[in-house]
Amino acid sequence: MKTLVLVEHDNSSVKDATLSTVTAASKLGEVHLLVAGKGCAGVADAAAKIAGVGKVHLADDAAYEHQLAENLAPLIVDLMGHHDAFLAPATTTGKNVAPRVAALLDVMQVSEIIGIEGDKTFVRPIYAGNAIATVESSDPKLVITVRGTAFDKAASEGGAGTVEAVSGAGDAGLSTFQGSELAKSERPELTSAKVIVSGGRALKDSETFKELIFPLADKLNAGVGASRAAVDAGYVPNDFQVGQTGKIVAPEVYIAVGISGAIQHLAGMKDSKTIIAINKDEDAPIFQVADIGLVGDLFKIVPELTGKL
Amino acid sequence: MKILVPVKRVIDYNVKPRVKADGTGVDLANVKMSMNPFDEIAVEEALRLREKGAATEVIAVSVGPAKATETLRTALAMGADRAILVQTDDEVEPLAVAKILKAIADAEAPGLVILGKQAIDDDSNQTGQMLAALMGRPQGTFANEVTVEGDSVTVKREIDGGLETVKLSLPAIVTTDLRLNEPRYASLPNIMKAKSKPLDTKSPADYGVDTAPRLKTVKVNEPPVRQAGIKVADVDELVGKLKALGIA
Ligand SMILES: Cc1cc2nc3c(=O)[nH]c(=O)nc-3n(C[C@H](O)[C@H](O)[C@H](O)COP(=O)(O)OP(=O)(O)OC[C@H]3O[C@@H](n4cnc5c(N)ncnc54)[C@H](O)[C@@H]3O)c2cc1C
Numbered sequence: 001m002k003t004l005v006l007v008e009h010d011n012s013s014v015k016d017a018t019l020s021t022v023t024a025a026s027k028l029g030e031v032h033l034l035v036a037g038k039g040c041a042g043v044a045d046a047a048a049k050i051a052g053v054g055k056v057h058l059a060d061d062a063a064y065e066h067q068l069a070e071n072l073a074p075l076i077v078d079l080m081g082h083h084d085a086f087l088a089p090a091t092t093t094g095k096n097v098a099p100r101v102a103a104l105l106d107v108m109q110v111s112e113i114i115g116i117e118g119d120k121t122f123v124r125p126i127y128a129g130n131a132i133a134t135v136e137s138s139d140p141k142l143v144i145t146v147r148g149t150a151f152d153k154a155a156s157e158g159g160a161g162t163v164e165a166v167s168g169a170g171d172a173g174l175s176t177f178q179g180s181e182l183a184k185s186e187r188p189e190l191t192s193a194k195v196i197v198s199g200g201r202a203l204k205d206s207e208t209f210k211e212l213i214f215p216l217a218d219k220l221n222a223g224v225g226a227s228r229a230a231v232d233a234g235y236v237p238n239d240f241q242v243g244q245t246g247k248i249v250a251p252e253v254y255i256a257v258g259i260s261g262a263i264q265h266l267a268g269m270k271d272s273k274t275i276i277a278i279n280k281d282e283d284a285p286i287f288q289v290a291d292i293g294l295v296g297d298l299f300k301i302v303p304e305l306t307g308k309l
Numbered sequence: 310m311k312i313l314v315p316v317k318r319v320i321d322y323n324v325k326p327r328v329k330a331d332g333t334g335v336d337l338a339n340v341k342m343s344m345n346p347f348d349e350i351a352v353e354e355a356l357r358l359r360e361k362g363a364a365t366e367v368i369a370v371s372v373g374p375a376k377a378t379e380t381l382r383t384a385l386a387m388g389a390d391r392a393i394l395v396q397t398d399d400e401v402e403p404l405a406v407a408k409i410l411k412a413i414a415d416a417e418a419p420g421l422v423i424l425g426k427q428a429i430d431d432d433s434n435q436t437g438q439m440l441a442a443l444m445g446r447p448q449g450t451f452a453n454e455v456t457v458e459g460d461s462v463t464v465k466r467e468i469d470g471g472l473e474t475v476k477l478s479l480p481a482i483v484t485t486d487l488r489l490n491e492p493r494y495a496s497l498p499n500i501m502k503a504k505s506k507p508l509d510t511k512s513p514a515d516y517g518v519d520t521a522p523r524l525k526t527v528k529v530n531e532p533p534v535r536q537a538g539i540k541v542a543d544v545d546e547l548v549g550k551l552k553a554l555g556i557a
Pocket residue numbers: 199200201202226227228229230241242243244245246247257258259260261262263264265268278279280281284296297298299322346347429
């Protein structure tokens with residue numbers, strides 16, 4: 001089988017989510033990559049070094065700079081003329097583009113797989129991870145998004161892929177990129193952090209969240225996450241949300257502070273290796289999944305903990 | 310401008326789903342069902358656009374069993390003008406739902422179709438993007454803010470790194486994220502009024518769509534269960550544990 005993997009990047013470097021998708025693709029067959037962007041030749045060169053990669057298709061065009069699905073999908077559909085499977089990371093970019101490709105190919109996408117059981121058989125969580133389905137595709141081609149936490153990262157060095165320029169139709173004339181507000185942070189990125197400290201509704205407001213959660217995270221060199229309630233209340237931006245409809249994380253250690261443990265939150269973090277919960281309610285559902293729990297008032301516990309680390 | 314809002318009847322988000330003992334799926338017998346939460350947000354957004362004068366009519370559509378009528382009545386009680394039930398007892402995959410919606414969009418010519426970003430049962434996150442592809446129209450997924458101006462719509466999107474804004478030419482497809490709005494509750498008088506609003510019933514065959522599944526469910530399992538661990542008595546003990554884990 002020949003697979004085509006969408007490389008996630010910002011026109012300057014390959015994002016980590018690509019690496020686990022490459023691992024998934026390599027279980028199906030030969031791995032080719034697509035780097036679509038603007039001024040992204042450096043990304044293609046870096047992508048060619050990923051272990052196990054064959055050809056890297058490089059589509060360098062202003063129309064692909066911001067990964068607009070309307071422009072990318074026809075390019076991918078073209079390339080699928082000589083590939084059997086298209087795989088994208090289950091990031092907001094992958095989730096935006098892949099179904100558009102699937103519909104154009106008249107294929108039912110297999111979303112957010114966590115396992116591969118055969119050429120056409122995949123494992124994926126449904127109902128916020130409360131059930132795990134094994135599904136078999138009957139489509140002639142496959143379109144798949146891959147949950148990053150479920151597959152090891154391919155080595156980013158050691159491959160000897162070759163870069164080949166491709167051109168597509170470019171701008172479909174349907175959409176334009178207007179701008180973005182991207183959070184800049186010195187802290188580790190959520191989806192690759194070894195340790196995560198997450199705060200919930202109990203943190204009261206944005207100032208309190210900053211005063212309590214950030215210093216603790218800094219002591220542990222941790223990424224910072226949040227529950228939906230904390231995001232909705234404006235304590236932190238949307239990209240902090242961990243859960244069924246936010247980010248899926250699986251760090252070595254996940255520390256939930258003032259988070260009750262609703263199923264939608266658990267869906268995003270219950271594959272963490274060690275879960276630590278701090279909550280004043282000893283019956284909070286988070287304690288049913290926590291390896292280590294501390295019952296008490298976070299406003300006392302967190303400053304004391306940060307001070308003692 | 311008309312707005313089409315597809316709404317799915319799903320397990321209520323407060324219910325903890327249980328896998329059937331025979332491994333064929335999730336037990337939905339006697340389980341509370343509701344409108345997919347993202348679809349409530351979609352209905353709300355459509356209503357706000359109508360109230361602002363950007364739209365003239367809001368049409369709710371559901372593909373599902375006869376009981377999905379309840380979901381459509383909820384949309385009507387919130388304020389949608391009319392509804393279409395595409396009735397089937399089969400489970401219809403996103404690709405087939407998108408094909409049915411495409412046929413309805415061809416007939417109704419809406420300026421916007423607003424869907425949820427994700428159904429909380431299949432967690433597919435596909436239907437809106439697929440519909441956009443089939444219609445050959447632009448998509449503004451995971452919307453945090455939607456502004457209609459003239460013949461375009463500007464959508465602020467929730468993405469992994471933060472927020473991104475795109476401008477799409479109409480007609481366009483939008484899918485909702487959690488922060489787009491807070492859906493209203495239907496008032497009692499509106500629930501009564503909804504009973505007399507028009508609700509058409511169709512079948513997938515009326516739209517010439519084959520709903521045979523492309524994905525066969527081989528089995529459905531319980532996820533591995535996590536055991537509750539230990540409780541520590543105080544911060545000192547917690548610090549000790551963090552040290553033992555090698556992170557402090
Ligand atoms: C469609 C949909 C999608 C969703 N997606 C997500 C998602 O992706 N991620 C997500 O997180 N949620 C999601 N949710 C929301 C989810 O259902 C919960 O509402 C949310 O996770 C609750 O957040 P919380 O635990 O911070 O708040 P709460 O449930 O209010 O819990 C606050 C906790 O803090 C504790 N507490 C209060 N004061 C203190 C104190 N002084 N010291 C210590 N502890 C204290 C309380 O005991 C309580 O357990 C979704 C919901 C829906 C409907």
